[in-house]
Amino acid sequence: MLYKKITDINLNNKIVFIRTDMNVPIQNNQIIDDTRIKAGLKTIEYALKCNAKVIIATHLGRPVEGSCTEKDSTNIIADRLSKLLGHKINFIKDFSYGINFTDNNIAMLQNVRCNIGEKQNSLELGKSYANLCDVFIHDAFATAHRAESSTDAIGKYAKEVGAGFLMSSEIDALNKAFTNPKRPIMAIIGGSKISTKLSLLDKLADNVDYLIVGGGILNTFLLAAGFNVAKSLVETDLVKEAKHIINKMEKRGAAVPLPKDVIVAKECSTNAIAINKNIDNVNNDDMILDIDSSFAHELAKIITNCNTIIWNGPIGVFELDQFANGTKIIANAIADSSAFSLAGGGDTIAAINKFNLYDKISYISTAGGALLEFLEGKKLPAISLLEERAQ
Numbered sequence: 001m002l003y004k005k006i007t008d009i010n011l012n013n014k015i016v017f018i019r020t021d022m023n024v025p026i027q028n029n030q031i032i033d034d035t036r037i038k039a040g041l042k043t044i045e046y047a048l049k050c051n052a053k054v055i056i057a058t059h060l061g062r063p064v065e066g067s068c069t070e071k072d073s074t075n076i077i078a079d080r081l082s083k084l085l086g087h088k089i090n091f092i093k094d095f096s097y098g099i100n101f102t103d104n105n106i107a108m109l110q111n112v113r114c115n116i117g118e119k120q121n122s123l124e125l126g127k128s129y130a131n132l133c134d135v136f137i138h139d140a141f142a143t144a145h146r147a148e149s150s151t152d153a154i155g156k157y158a159k160e161v162g163a164g165f166l167m168s169s170e171i172d173a174l175n176k177a178f179t180n181p182k183r184p185i186m187a188i189i190g191g192s193k194i195s196t197k198l199s200l201l202d203k204l205a206d207n208v209d210y211l212i213v214g215g216g217i218l219n220t221f222l223l224a225a226g227f228n229v230a231k232s233l234v235e236t237d238l239v240k241e242a243k244h245i246i247n248k249m250e251k252r253g254a255a256v257p258l259p260k261d262v263i264v265a266k267e268c269s270t271n272a273i274a275i276n277k278n279i280d281n282v283n284n285d286d287m288i289l290d291i292d293s294s295f296a297h298e299l300a301k302i303i304t305n306c307n308t309i310i311w312n313g314p315i316g317v318f319e320l321d322q323f324a325n326g327t328k329i330i331a332n333a334i335a336d337s338s339a340f341s342l343a344g345g346g347d348t349i350a351a352i353n354k355f356n357l358y359d360k361i362s363y364i365s366t367a368g369g370a371l372l373e374f375l376e377g378k379k380l381p382a383i384s385l386l387e388e389r390a391q
Contacts, residue, residue: 073110314347
């Protein structure tokens with residue numbers, strides 16, 4: 001994969017349009033997690049050090065195109081970013097009147113999704129963005145699977161195009177984990193529904209040595225293997241697909257390990273009593289909410305022999321302590337492993353944070369949908385654009 005990075009482009013005295021992903025959670029007009037803002041700092045600071053004038057653009061939420069209410073405004077992001085950078089940022093409500101930079105050479109646009117044509121990837125809007133700058137830097141990997149005016153059309157008209165540090169690190173990590181991985185490879189895929197990750201599971205079944213499934217996905221695989229999953233979250237209409245994946249792995253001499261013992265309860269709640277049961281003894285009023293410790297430790301032993309680990313989704317209902325042990329054991333095994341580990345997805349990151357393991361995972365992806373589509377083998381619009389403009 002050949003593409004230009006920000007460090008390959010001369011930014012001196014140029015205007016640089018940086019598309020970031022600072023779509024942060026906001027409650028009561030307060031940013032409650034600025035992780036995504038901080039993730040974009042390195043690229044912005046580098047451009048400023050290179051004596052460039054910087055335009056920052058991001059989306060926020062799902063506003064109605066053509067209008068922008070107070071809750072849609074990225075002004076709150078500009079304020080937080082200003083404090084983090086230690087620079088005053090000029091907030092631009094309407095870029096059609098041009099860009100006025102502060103003495104610190106930095107400005108931020110209003111929410112790009114307020115602009116008519118943004119989500120439709122309007123070429124006209126993309127050209128308007130490109131006319132503001134000399135260089136377009138794409139640093140929003142979380143949007144890499146979407147072709148929108150501020151992520152794609154602008155790149156067709158900007159004089160120079162490159163990837164920011166965050167985008168580059170995401171692409172490099174994904175290539176290491178999936179395009180050219182060191183074997184043995186383990187993929188751990190959890191979540192409530194197999195339907196949302198069916199394409200991913202099918203793709204992984206062609207490549208990985210071990211496929212570990214958790215959550216509702218595990219229940220569907222258990223049903224496919226002939227076990228009673230009782231009241232557990234399950235997708236009965238996808239049992240055939242689960243069997244296909246199991247058979248595909250077995251034909252390759254690979255495996256989808258399934259537990260002999262599970263943790264069940266009569267309900268999924270904070271007051272639920274966790275009970276360890278053999279999979280053959282699950283009652284019709286039971287819900288499978290986690291794997292038992294012995295099976296989790298078996299998986300942990302396999303993890304120690306792997307060189308590449310891809311993790312997306314928890315093993316059990318980790319939010320409730322009585323059903324978190326399976327995820328905790330697996331997470332700690334990944335953290336202690338010498339393998340290259342890539343983790344991504346909101347629930348996965350929440351679990352990593354719960355067990356204080358953030359600094360022990362090789363790479364944690366900021367993306368959700370883009371990560372899954374990359375792992376499914378789909379060509380992401382952002383990567384296509386970067387490759388095209390590298391010619």
